[in-house]
Amino acid sequence: MCSLFSSVHLKYTKRDYDTINKILKGNMKMIKRRQFLIFGTLLGVSPYLKAKEFNVFEKAFQEVEATIAGVQEHLFPRASKLPSAKKMNSTQFVFETMTHKSFDKDIREFVLDGAKELISRENGHFVAMSSVDKEKALRAYEETNYGSSWLSRIMTLTMEGMFCDPIYGSNVKEAGWKALHSFGGQPRPDARYLDV
Amino acid sequence: MYDVVVIGSGASGGAVAYTLCKAGYKVVMLEKGRLVKRDEFSKDELAYCRRDLVTPNLFDEYHTIEEKVDGKWEITPTYESGWSFWNGNIVGGSSNLMSGMLHRLHPDDFRLKSKYGEIKGANVVDWPITYDDLEPYYDLTEELVGVSGHYEKHKYEPPRSRTNFTQPPTNENAVVKLIDKSCKALGITSLVTPRAVLSRDKGDRNACYYSNFCGSYGCSSGAKSSSREALIKPALATGNLTLLTNTHVKSLHTSQKDEVDYAVVVDTITGKERHIKAKLFVVAAQAHESARLLFNSANKYHPEGLANSSGELGKNLLFSGGGSGQGELHKESLKEIKFEDLMQTGLFINRSVLDWYFVDHWWDGTFKGGSVEFMFEHQNIISRARKDNYKNAKLVWGKDLGDRVVKRFTEQKSVRFEIFNDWLPNDNCFVALDKTYKDKYGMPVGKLRLEGHPQDIKVGKYIAKKCERILEEMGAKNIYSSVTSSASQNLVAGGCRFGNDPKTSVLNKYCQAHDVSNLFVADASFMPTGGSVAYTWTIYANAFRVADHIVSILSRG
Numbered sequence: 001m002c003s004l005f006s007s008v009h010l011k012y013t014k015r016d017y018d019t020i021n022k023i024l025k026g027n028m029k030m031i032k033r034r035q036f037l038i039f040g041t042l043l044g045v046s047p048y049l050k051a052k053e054f055n056v057f058e059k060a061f062q063e064v065e066a067t068i069a070g071v072q073e074h075l076f077p078r079a080s081k082l083p084s085a086k087k088m089n090s091t092q093f094v095f096e097t098m099t100h101k102s103f104d105k106d107i108r109e110f111v112l113d114g115a116k117e118l119i120s121r122e123n124g125h126f127v128a129m130s131s132v133d134k135e136k137a138l139r140a141y142e143e144t145n146y147g148s149s150w151l152s153r154i155m156t157l158t159m160e161g162m163f164c165d166p167i168y169g170s171n172v173k174e175a176g177w178k179a180l181h182s183f184g185g186q187p188r189p190d191a192r193y194l195d196v
Numbered sequence: 197m198y199d200v201v202v203i204g205s206g207a208s209g210g211a212v213a214y215t216l217c218k219a220g221y222k223v224v225m226l227e228k229g230r231l232v233k234r235d236e237f238s239k240d241e242l243a244y245c246r247r248d249l250v251t252p253n254l255f256d257e258y259h260t261i262e263e264k265v266d267g268k269w270e271i272t273p274t275y276e277s278g279w280s281f282w283n284g285n286i287v288g289g290s291s292n293l294m295s296g297m298l299h300r301l302h303p304d305d306f307r308l309k310s311k312y313g314e315i316k317g318a319n320v321v322d323w324p325i326t327y328d329d330l331e332p333y334y335d336l337t338e339e340l341v342g343v344s345g346h347y348e349k350h351k352y353e354p355p356r357s358r359t360n361f362t363q364p365p366t367n368e369n370a371v372v373k374l375i376d377k378s379c380k381a382l383g384i385t386s387l388v389t390p391r392a393v394l395s396r397d398k399g400d401r402n403a404c405y406y407s408n409f410c411g412s413y414g415c416s417s418g419a420k421s422s423s424r425e426a427l428i429k430p431a432l433a434t435g436n437l438t439l440l441t442n443t444h445v446k447s448l449h450t451s452q453k454d455e456v457d458y459a460v461v462v463d464t465i466t467g468k469e470r471h472i473k474a475k476l477f478v479v480a481a482q483a484h485e486s487a488r489l490l491f492n493s494a495n496k497y498h499p500e501g502l503a504n505s506s507g508e509l510g511k512n513l514l515f516s517g518g519g520s521g522q523g524e525l526h527k528e529s530l531k532e533i534k535f536e537d538l539m540q541t542g543l544f545i546n547r548s549v550l551d552w553y554f555v556d557h558w559w560d561g562t563f564k565g566g567s568v569e570f571m572f573e574h575q576n577i578i579s580r581a582r583k584d585n586y587k588n589a590k591l592v593w594g595k596d597l598g599d600r601v602v603k604r605f606t607e608q609k610s611v612r613f614e615i616f617n618d619w620l621p622n623d624n625c626f627v628a629l630d631k632t633y634k635d636k637y638g639m640p641v642g643k644l645r646l647e648g649h650p651q652d653i654k655v656g657k658y659i660a661k662k663c664e665r666i667l668e669e670m671g672a673k674n675i676y677s678s679v680t681s682s683a684s685q686n687l688v689a690g691g692c693r694f695g696n697d698p699k700t701s702v703l704n705k706y707c708q709a710h711d712v713s714n715l716f717v718a719d720a721s722f723m724p725t726g727g728s729v730a731y732t733w734t735i736y737a738n739a740f741r742v743a744d745h746i747v748s749i750l751s752r753g
Contacts, residue, residue: 185239
């Protein structure tokens with residue numbers, strides 16, 4: 001049932017909203033998980049990555065940060081009816097949300113790997129390309145199932161930031177909500193990730 | 197020592213705890229999740245709907261799902277598929293997060309076999325109780341827990357002892373005019389949906405404030421009739437309820453053949469284990485988990501699982517058949533109502549159709565049908581922005597994406613229908629223990645084998661076609677529907693059938709285990725057939741009925 005990167009999994013076309021939300025999270029179901037430890041650990045104290053784990057992730061993210069930013073800015077450019085990724089601090093949002101415990105660890109890995117793959121496909125030139133060349137590079141990447149799934153994931157993550165509560169650092173001054181004339185409900189969160 | 201241990205704090209656990217505490221008994225409620233209070237709930241889409249912060253991380257706790265792929269049964273752990281079967285692990289359970297579109301079962305749902313006969317490949321049986329046994333408790337739920345609505349006579353509306361609802365319906369969007377008119381034009385009756393949301397203040401619970409984000413979210417006014425608001429809070433106020441959160445029950449211990457003497461629990465934060473004793477134990481952990489707990493409580497007296505001498509434990513697991521459909525109302529072609537009125541947020545649709553609950557037609561035949569609910573597409577902003585951004589199988593991005601998404605939000609609104617029909621009980625839909633996979637506490641996880649009966653699809657498609665006609669009549673565009681035999685993980689029942697014969701059922705008609713006299717299962721597990729509506733009202737009602745019986749046992753000493 002887990003075909004690697006098919007786009008929408010029909011399993012989740014049932015009626016309930018939660019499930020539909022899950023479909024719209026993108027392709028997380030399709031990513032084949034790595035071997036899983038049957039006996040996990042109990043909840044730690046911090047909901048964020050532990051210091052050592054964090055440092056490793058931060059370093060890995062820094063290596064692909066410019067590429068992810070370049071892709072986000074191409075998908076969400078200036079002069080669109082939606083706010084630009086640049087103005088919405090979209091890359092910082094992606095980094096921060098992926099360091100929270102609630103973020104799926106396989107997707108975290110996938111975001112990094114997909115960016116590395118793009119870097120290597122374009123021999124390290126992607127970031128410096130013109131908009132026209134970026135379009136070509138990304139459309140070519142999209143031809144592969146892997147690339148298509150990764151781009152979809154980047155779009156999902158960018159939209160998560162742009163349209164979630166501004167408390168998460170993107171959707172600056174509610175610009176995302178204003179563009180859609182749709183606003184988050186009351187009460188709004190006063191902390192990220194239900195931290196009481 | 198407590199009088200009663202209640203395992204789980206959802207609709208059924210709440211109803212049992214409330215009744216017992218009010219009657220003066222000492223109850224301890226064990227809830228795996230934490231307490232999120234009314235004023236801690238927010239409408240944080242990222243937290244509630246995209247990061248699943250109120251259900252366990254699937255890498256820690258999960259199920260394995262067995263489905264037939266190319267004729268072979270294949271097992272996939274849910275941490276791999278992401279298909280979570282957790283529905284809200286906080287105090288009050290998934291009743292915090294429901295949309296609350298509720299119906300009572302119909303009297304014929306209690307006697308499906310006598311009414312419609314056998315269906316090949318389906319294990320249909322009559323219930324050991326009738327609608328009349330449950331009616332007073334449906335009524336109690338309506339009043340005490342809070343169901344707002346308006347009664348209109350209809351041939352498939354079950355009889356009721358109270359003339360009308362004590363709370364009027366919640367406020368409705370103008371689109372109901374269009375729905376009602378379109379239904380009428382097609383000879384279909386649209387009814388007001390009873391909703392587990394208060395339209396008026398009730399005690400310390402405030403009326404609905406039309407936040408526009410109801411289903412999937414906790415309620416910040418107390419209007420939603422969750423177990424936490426309606427039952428656990430007043431139960432705590434009696435002083436008789438001890439609520440232990442972050443307390444997961446691993447197993448029930450029986451030293452004597454026919455009595456549970458303690459629950460083995462683990463503190464989910466410290467990992468520390470301890471035993472909790474009581475005279476009587478009520479399992480209310482949601483159907484698939486209740487059965488798993490009994491399997492995990494197997495011992496030398498009950499080698500196949502606690503209360504499983506019949507071999508029926510875990511079998512005939514039920515979901516809801518049917519599916520859903522949707523159509524878009526566009527600004528430029530909208531009939532009957534003003535676009536600004538359609539776009540007004542927060543108001544409910546509150547419309548259902550029961551015309552096809554039973555079908556008896558010269559051409560279509562005679563069969564059990566189902567119910568339909570109408571609603572707006574969920575208002576979640578991220579999910580609406582993210583959906584369908586493909587054109588010719590390519591992602592739309594850049595300026596085109598901006599145009600597309602903004603148009604979707606500002607020039608149209610989608611109306612949905614959801615179909616609920618019986619998920620026929622069958623031999624290939626059950627929960628058992630997985631022999632390989634264990635959760636973070638070292639206990640075998642529940643393995644769910646999932647297969648629907650072909651009749652469920654037939655019925656769902658029959659109704660979907662009629663609903664699509666309603667959307668067409670309304671002038672909706674891009675109408676589609678999807679009817680699947682995929683299990684609705686948020687609507688789960690069965691697995692501990694109740695019945696009069698201990699050889700063919702797990703529980704007696706009071707939901708007391710045939711084999712273990714001080715053990716009850718109060719959630720939807722008891723249902724031998726599921727009916728064609730969401731389970732919640734029946735879960736509340738039946739748990740009140742069970743609780744009354746427990747009180748009568750305890751009062752005898």
